[in-house]
Amino acid sequence: MSNGHIVIGEIFGTAVLILLGGGVVAAVTLKRSKAKDAGWVAIAFGWGFAVLGGAYIANGYSGGQLNPAVTLGVAIKTGVWHTVPFYLIGQLVGAMLGAVLVWLAYYGQFQAHLTDPEVVAGITADPAGPVTARKAPGGPVLGVFSTGPEIRNPVQNLATEIIGTMVLVLFILTQGMTQGLALNGLGILLTALIVVGIGLSLGGPTGYAINPFRDLGPRIVHSLLPLPNKGGSDWSYAWIPVVGPLVGAAIAGGLYKLAFT
Template identity: 40%
Template sequence: MALELFGEFLGTFILILLGNGVVANVNLNKSYGNGGGWIVITAGWGMAVYVAVLATADLSGAHINPAVTIGLALAGLFDWIKVIPFILAQMAGAMLGASAVYLFFRNHFRITETAGMKKSAFCTAPAVRDTPNNLFSEFIGTFILILAVLLISLPQLEYESLGSGHVGLGSLGALPVALVVFSIGMSLGGTTGYAINPARDLGPRIVHTLLPMKNKDDNDWRYAWVPIMGPIAGAAFAALVYLFILQLCNC
């Protein structure tokens, strides 16, 4: 399992380095990408998923998201004994990725005065604070993501059952899942910043809390549970729908 855990650590590191990196590139002062806008951010996140999955699919199945791990386990496609170790590896990768983004853009963090812009390169925040609606946004966005992952994985299941050892996206799923994330960001991401991944939000939020950054925004821990519980609930519902589909098609 060591190789799988390293794959999840590395994949989530790449995801956050490139994903939070595009946010920093767009939002921080005097970056050449400054002012690039929402389309650049959503495209950057989609490509971050593509690179992370392509790089680590053969190592661990490229879950790179606790919601994917939990969704697969609830659907009966992943061993529950591996769930906690996978999530811990994902969290560690997310924290290292966020730290790397800070080091990479440290001069731009230093000259950016708007605290909220700095924090946006670490974690999400609601555009309009409405906890039930924010929770629903994360629920729906993650439901779409996990259902897509489960259905994309469906043709691979016979192969996986023969002993490849990894149940996840597979390298062939890199582009489809990247496009799903891009679509979610473009269509549904404007309400909360579409965390749709508990490690993606919580790991960098912890890093933001610990960094000795000047003019730092509040870490907003009162909101932090939303991008954790919303995605987990969305993943659970996606697993139920997936199992219902299997029953209908007698798979």
């Protein structure tokens, strides 16, 4: 595969990944959505299907890595480093494009949600007590675009992202990523299923970015979009879903080299 094919494949694949993944979060989160409050299981399966769709689309062109952590793990396994910049370019552009497409697809729901008086006031109902006022650290719709912790503890949050990504990348490497830098069709399906499993098992603390550009690209788009009352983009947290997955991928690559070769 040429460098141009890598960039094109990763743009299209990552855009679909973020469109479907961010789309399911928007569907569950935003007012006036038919899937409102569908819950975490819907989100976990939505992200799994997002990986499935994006990776199958990109597989013939770039191998469908769609994730800098996967790209790092594959480079450690294979020793092929000269293509890494082209993967990263495609992944970042695709992630930002996918986030824009989520905004366009849910434009009316974003407007309705962000102009709702209760949302604007930051009012939430506390089941253990009276209605209280709370401002979300990243604003009322940042979760559609990027991740955030339920308990803000940098050490725990970083560890969660490292562990989740380590599982993902080690799984992918043991499924046969070769010098061709691609999985077969069954490998893609199994990867989508392990993403669902990670979401259900390890997604609770941080929302399981397990992909630096899945978080960073849409967070940049959130900061730029003309969304009313959107709040901040929580840049103080943004380093964790970037650094954590890269560390997890490096550990997975090292473990693969030690244990499986």
